Amino acid sequence: MDMLEQPRSLSEGKTRPTVHLSCVVDNNPKFRLQTWNWLCALRALGTRCRLFVHHVRGALGETLQAEMRKHGVTLVEIEPFGDGPAVYCNKIRQLETQELLEADFVVLSDTDIAFLCDPADLVEEGKFRAKVVDNNNPPEEMWRELAALCGITGDIPTVPLELAPEVDVFATNFNGGVYIMPSDFARQIHPLWERNARTCLAAADLLGKYAGHCDQLGMGFALLESQTPVSPLPVTANLPTHIDADTLGVLEPGPVCALHYHNRLDAHGLLRKTGVGWIDEAIERCNATLVAQRRRAFSNEIFWDFRYAQFPELGSGLGSRGDVLSHKRALLEPYFDLIASESILDVGCGDLELFAPLPLGDYTGIDVSGEALRIASRRRPEWTFLRKDLSDFPDDSFDYVTCMDVLIHQPNEAAARDLAENLVRVARKGLFFSSHTTPIKGAGISFNSAEMPSYISSLKPVSAVHRLGSYRDVSLHFAEKGLGDRRSRNDIGLHQRVIGSRYTDHPHVLRELVDYSRQHLGFFPFTISRTHEYPWFAEQLRDVEGKSVLDIGAGICCVPLILAQRGARVTTVDRHDRIRTGPPTPQWNEWGYLDYSELDARIRSFNIDASEFDDDERYDVIYSISVIEHMPRITRRAVMAQAARLLKPDGEVLLSLDLIPGTDDLWNLNEGKIVDETGHGDLDMFKAELAAQDLVVRHEEYVRAMPGSRTDVVYLKLGRPRHVDEDESPA
Numbered sequence: 026m027d028m029l030e031q032p033r034s035l036s037e038g039k040t041r042p043t044v045h046l047s048c049v050v051d052n053n054p055k056f057r058l059q060t061w062n063w064l065c066a067l068r069a070l071g072t073r074c075r076l077f078v079h080h081v082r083g084a085l086g087e088t089l090q091a092e093m094r095k096h097g098v099t100l101v102e103i104e105p106f107g108d109g110p111a112v113y114c115n116k117i118r119q120l121e122t123q124e125l126l127e128a129d130f131v132v133l134s135d136t137d138i139a140f141l142c143d144p145a146d147l148v149e150e151g152k153f154r155a156k157v158v159d160n161n162n163p164p165e166e167m168w169r170e171l172a173a174l175c176g177i178t179g180d181i182p183t184v185p186l187e188l189a190p191e192v193d194v195f196a197t198n199f200n201g202g203v204y205i206m207p208s209d210f211a212r213q214i215h216p217l218w219e220r221n222a223r224t225c226l227a228a229a230d231l232l233g234k235y236a237g238h239c240d241q242l243g244m245g246f247a248l249l250e251s252q253t254p255v256s257p258l259p260v261t262a263n264l265p266t267h268i269d270a271d272t273l274g275v276l277e278p279g280p281v282c283a284l285h286y287h288n289r290l291d292a293h294g295l296l297r298k299t300g301v302g303w304i305d306e307a308i309e310r311c312n313a314t315l316v317a318q319r320r321r322a323f324s325n326e327i328f329w330d331f332r333y334a335q336f337p338e339l340g341s342g343l344g345s346r347g348d349v350l351s352h353k354r355a356l357l358e359p360y361f362d363l364i365a366s367e368s369i370l371d372v373g374c375g376d377l378e379l380f381a382p383l384p385l386g387d388y389t390g391i392d393v394s395g396e397a398l399r400i401a402s403r404r405r406p407e408w409t410f411l412r413k414d415l416s417d418f419p420d421d422s423f424d425y426v427t428c429m430d431v432l433i434h435q436p437n438e439a440a441a442r443d444l445a446e447n448l449v450r451v452a453r454k455g456l457f458f459s460s461h462t463t464p465i466k467g468a469g470i471s472f473n474s475a476e477m478p479s480y481i482s483s484l485k486p487v488s489a490v491h492r493l494g495s496y497r498d499v500s501l502h503f504a505e506k507g508l509g510d511r512r513s514r515n516d517i518g519l520h521q522r523v524i525g526s527r528y529t530d531h532p533h534v535l536r537e538l539v540d541y542s543r544q545h546l547g548f549f550p551f552t553i554s555r556t557h558e559y560p561w562f563a564e565q566l567r568d569v570e571g572k573s574v575l576d577i578g579a580g581i582c583c584v585p586l587i588l589a590q591r592g593a594r595v596t597t598v599d600r601h602d603r604i605r606t607g608p609p610t611p612q613w614n615e616w617g618y619l620d621y622s623e624l625d626a627r628i629r630s631f632n633i634d635a636s637e638f639d640d641d642e643r644y645d646v647i648y649s650i651s652v653i654e655h656m657p658r659i660t661r662r663a664v665m666a667q668a669a670r671l672l673k674p675d676g677e678v679l680l681s682l683d684l685i686p687g688t689d690d691l692w693n694l695n696e697g698k699i700v701d702e703t704g705h706g707d708l709d710m711f712k713a714e715l716a717a718q719d720l721v722v723r724h725e726e727y728v729r730a731m732p733g734s735r736t737d738v739v740y741l742k743l744g745r746p747r748h749v750d751e752d753e754s755p756a
């Protein structure tokens with residue numbers, strides 16, 4: 026029988042033959058993604074083939090194995106055929122699987138084949154089917170010498186290459202991307218194929234760069250030796266897309282059954298186009314199928330292993346490079362600067378592009394991608410990196426958990442919610458996460474996650490969710506769990522501290538004041554404007570050693586304690602009815618009267634109305650932190666009149682005043698109650714009241730629109746009017 030006779034369809038009326046289809050996966054992220062593509066394309070076709078996947082140990086991750094088993098794929102672990110060029114011969118191992126041969130036909134496929142038609146439709150009774158190679162690899166003089174080594178003598182039939190008709194190759198030199206054969210042929214061919222492949226491998230010095238074709242040559246020589254009847258497949262049944270457009274341009278258009286794309290994948294693991302119209306149309310159909318199938322069961326493990334292995338320069342995408350990365354890091358750095366000594370779990374750490382520069386001491390990164398973890402561990406070898414599932418960690422395992430651009434890649438709402446619940450569960454104090462800013466339809470590897478902030482906010486342990494900023498179509502959030510890092514519900518939280526550190530000119534002073542206040546008073550006020558006010562006063566009053574200082578309306582505040590430590594003689598006056606005594610309790614807040622002498626004997630405290638206070642002392646400095654404007658207008662005037670009387674001639678008054686946002690109107694509430702029904706006044710009125718007491722404003726500055734603050738703040742430095750003889754003489 027002529028080995029090259031034309032294909033003949035299966036006889037009509039007969040029962041459809043059974044077909045088993047197999048591929049081999051070697052241990053490389055690229056091959057795992059190709060296998061995922063292979064499975065997605067076949068699943069979309071509804072192939073009637075039973076699918077087998079042969080794999081070397083470690084080649085398949087748990088996710089891909091689970092996905093394959095779910096769709097009825099039979100998995101078979103094989104031993105490698107050998108080392109060096111022999112690694113390309115692993116496909117020979119498939120014919121050792123007896124279960125694979127328990128069908129009428131066997132189809133052997135490379136993983137980089139994307140089927141557009143059911144390969145079961147390509148079988149032909151009594152014929153081995155494959156497509157002639159695309160290139161003359163190896164050249165004729167080399168394959169003839171190899172044939173002789175394999176014991177093949179006599180005339181060897183040749184055929185022209187379809188892509189280069191002027192070049193002949195031996196007729197059974199078939200591309201190994203797709204082999205189709207009756208199972209009884211497979212049993213006969215297998216030992217010949219293995220023997221001839223090993224003969225070619227032994228001649229690796231002769232083959233040189235062509236040694237990777239030993240399995241293909243071994244099959245071709247086995248077919249020649251056995252005189253197996255063959256029926257060549259058309260080029261469109263195993264269409265190469267890795268060849269340049271000019272070469273592919275010689276092909277006649279036809280219906281494409283399978284695309285053999287080799288390494289021609291983009292950063293999303295989709296097929297790259299060729300520049301040939303009719304082939305690119307088939308590639309577009311294929312890619313649309315792959316995207317649709319992936320979105321039904323997206324595998325982060327497979328995708329990210331591929332991305333980090335093949336496109337390390339891209340990392341996790343636009344969100345982890347360039348200006349977006351810089352912006353994201355700028356949003357996060359102030360938080361991690363404050364919690365650098367805390368334990369941190371980074372879920373989906375990737376290649377560590379975001380966190381690598383940060384001075385974190387107790388950091389653990391986990392990721393589904395082993396490739397990403399390898400990159401990350403090289404960047405910060407002193408940190409801990411694990412390929413471990415978040416669900417494996419016990420409750421409250423880490424102070425803080427981060428999850429950057431991971432929720433947006435969860436394939437469905439249920440998966441995203443499950444991840445969110447675990448993130449909150451494992452965190453002890455808080456969670457940093459990102460999600461889509463507004464609902465998206467989703468495309469490629471992104472899935473809508475816009476509802477995640479509200480869902481996380483609804484979880485019982487979460488006390489607050491703060492939006493930190495946005496990049497592209499994604500927003501960054503911080504969720505506080507319970508009290509977070511606060512000592513009590515009246516203590517300042519991490520988010521408020523970061524806002525304060527961004528607004529104050531003295532962030533290091535703020536940090537010192539928070540630590541000091543928590544140590545001595547049990548809290549730092551939750552009122553966010555205090556993160557600006559306290560450092561401002563602490564800096565203005567840095568040189569107070571030996572000076573007399575009066576605090577009007579001190580409340581419960583760390584500033585008097587700080588000033589006493591600096592050597593000032595501090596007096597506090599506050600008429601509040603709530604008396605704070607004994608060691609601090611979780612109920613303490615900034616409102617109330619405290620006898621500061623209980624904490625520092627150098628401080629005198631009086632529970633009296635400031636307008637009535639007079640201890641015969643005259644003060645170098647009188648200050649008041651957001652108190653004066655909370656008094657009724659009449660009381661305010663009386664208090665400032667008394668302050669003027671108590672001030673030394675060369676003394677200074679420092680005030681901060683709350684203003685109604687966007688205006689110069691004085692804040693008209695005191696602990697939630699209206700102070701004056703009408704005529705509470707504005708800054709100009711207050712300055713006039715000061716002038717009436719012979720006090721002038723020497724300096725004023727404003728803080729407006731501070732995030733989280735109900736008020737604007739103005740700072741005033743007051744003193745006596747300078748007389749002409751006090752000024753320096755003109756030059």
